Amino acid sequence: MGKFILRRVMWMFLVLFVVSLVTFLLMHAVPGGPFTAEKRLPAATLKQLEAKYNLDAPLHIQYLTYVRDIMVPTITSGKKSSALDHKYLINIPLNDAQNRVIRWMDFGPSFRNINRTVSDIFRDNLPVSMRLGAAALVVTLTIGLPLGVISGLKRNTPIDYAAMAVAVMGVSVPVIIMGPVLQYALGVQAKILPVSGWGDFKHLILPAFALGIADSALVARLTRASLLEVLSKDYIRTARAKGLAERVVVLRHALRNSLIPIITVIGPMIAYILTGTFVVETIFGIPGMGRFFVTSVSGRDYPVIMGTVLLFAIFLVLANTLVDIVYIWLDPRITYE
């Protein structure tokens, strides 16, 4: 197991290297730069800005500098510096006489949010998205799994049809409709929940529900299909033949085995949902990460593009590793030796 995880970590670095290089080349290949604007800047101003952000250096130097700034830790000493604290993602004060601080991972400045850095964005906005995403995941699982199990067990009964009708509706109503409808009904009309904003638990309810409901429909349908397939397997017939109670057959044998495809889907879903969603965050005015995936690309905000892509890659690799570990747990036949 330890070897497996070590191998995965090494793979992750390779993946990150390839992803970062491809992203770097692609974003520089797209027409327009970070200072291309509707009101164009005079050539002299543009040159000054490019010099300020090292954009006038050759591409390979820019890339190597970027990688170095992230990878190589430094130790600073002297007066406390707010600027450096913002620049680096990890700042560990040593609390010694020279006021030394170990600093690591400088993801660069944001060109769009002029006084912020990518580290700031990770620090301030990622936790918001993770909190919202986790809440949405709870909604997804608590609605999706039971709904799928019930309709799978009561196949072709009115309960099954009703559950699947709900699921189809959940899949078909996009969040861009679901969000405003929830806002209008519970926020504007009933006035029991805030329309937008962030901070308290009450701010979490509507967006988590809007975000979680569509995926819960997916999970419900998947659970149903998977459960039906497993229920027709030989070992279920064996279990029944040896006189096990139906409850035991379903919970211990059928459900556990039917979870494998569901876990496979949930892995990437976790990565998507925890790193933020543009639409939900915009509709509900939530200061999460999601917007940066979109605005950084449209604004050619190079360091933020790199940062968001790398962040997503890390989440995806970690989520998939987690899924692989859960597989072992679910199915004893699976090993990674």
Added chain:
Amino acid sequence: MYKVLRVLSTLIVIVVLAVACTPQAAPTTAPADTSPTTAPAQPAAPTTAAPAAESPTEAPAEAPAAAKVISGQMGANDPRSIDPQRAVDTRDWGLVNQFFPSMAIQSLKTGELEPAMAKDWKVSDDGLTFTFHMLEQVPWVRYNADTGAVEEVKDDSGATRYVTAKDFVFGFMRALNPETGSPAAYMLAPYIKGATEYNAGTGKAEDVAIRAVDDYTFEVIAPEKVGFTLAIYSIINAKATPEWDITANADAWTEPENINSYGPYAMKGWEHEATMTLVKNPFWPGNTGIPQAKIDEVNLKFIDEVVGLRDFEAGTLDWTLVPGDQIARIESDPNLSPLLKVVPGVCIQAWNFNTTKPPFDNVHIRRAFNYAVDRQSLVDNVLVGGQTAAVFYTPPGVPGAPSGTDAAKQVQLFNADKAKEELALGLADLGLTSVDQLPKVTVEFGNAAELNAVAQTLQAMWLETLGVQVDLAQIDNTVYWSKQEEDGGQIHRGGWCPDYNDPNNYLRDVYRSDSIYNYGKWNNPEFDKAIDEARVETDPAKRLALYTQAETLLSVTDSATMVLYYTGRPQVTKPTLQRSYSPAGTEYFWEWDLTE
């Protein structure tokens, strides 16, 4: 059974833990501690809270019940910056004004420049030397999260730091310094002697004609006499900024735990991408242009107008912009309609011809396309978002603009018969017999719903009146802008939002033959001559006549561009909020008040 339950319960526990453990990242109402976890909540300059708290001018913090607090919508996403010398957008400008008043500010009532940081000013007889006598003993302030009050900033010796002419010299020089990369430097530089060379890196800092005569006298020398120099000296980057703060905190100096400011409002909190909270600065003495604030706290939410309107209807916002497509519904709603106000905007929407590309190198063809566009119908039937049909490029609200005059009213841009006549003339010029022989025409524009609606309407109008079928090309904004710089399309989306309030900014800065914004490469020496003369003309009547001539050349005679409409700013405000309306959207919160 156990294992299944264990997997399920572990999953749920992980998820629940994640929800519970993630730090509460963005409380909407900024609490006392707004500093990020890793940043020390150290003030930039050593400050002693006690004297400030005892100061007689301190706002009474003990009466929270009487505090006037308002909340409003401020556009989606974080402001790009509130650093005066690095900020870009109109929205940034509006926020910068709250913290860092210029010497003068334009009155929303009269359009005249009124004293803000200056007591008064003197212009030398040759119109070149501007001497500003500043308000004295206006302290730099910061919000102290521990005491919950705004306090004066002290220097290392414990003395209060006052805003001096030196701070303005620092601010102006920082705007012009090429290393700052101030995006608005090019607006300021041409109006200060020696500044263009310094900003371009060819001149020296000592040669820039800005100086502090004494602590409270600030002097600038302009290279030439023009009518709007004072307006330039009040633009976004022409502010005092705190050198000690910027030295200590670099780019992070505008964070709430670091920022020092002096305007009518100080910054209480800034939750990035969510909210900014302004708190009244009791130390701002007030002046004609910027009186003391009446409202104690202004909460700004960074949401778009769609969400803003929903929040407003839920009762949680005091004001918001509204989406254009909601105006009809609001007008028919007896509760909402009295709260609606459509403020005429300062931006012009105009689509240019590239006068170097066939068939639009022919003036008759340009006129034909121009005359075929029914602006009134576009505004009334398609856009319905508070826009006004345009005749001339400069909106009528700009002082000295001819758009509201009788001359402008006589111009009828839409005329189907004239359009057909001009088309026939154009075809004859080109030796063609039918419109089908015209070169293929492609209309290029950026990615926005409004532009798409305009493009489709124009396409239909040209087909109906001229029988010409044009192609539409909607392109990713950044790609469009970069393409436009090199090679503007045959017909491409133009338009302008001003940097300062003068026709010179709309006409000379955009359409002079050598302007970098003249994407249609239009060149008419007569136009250049008229705007060059108008720029330095001091007699308002002569100036108006010159601009009327220039506008007529631009949009009628030469039809270099099709002026379409002036933007509007439709917004709703709670009846308890007494407010002014800024055409540009840079709201003057210090003028606002709450009534019972």
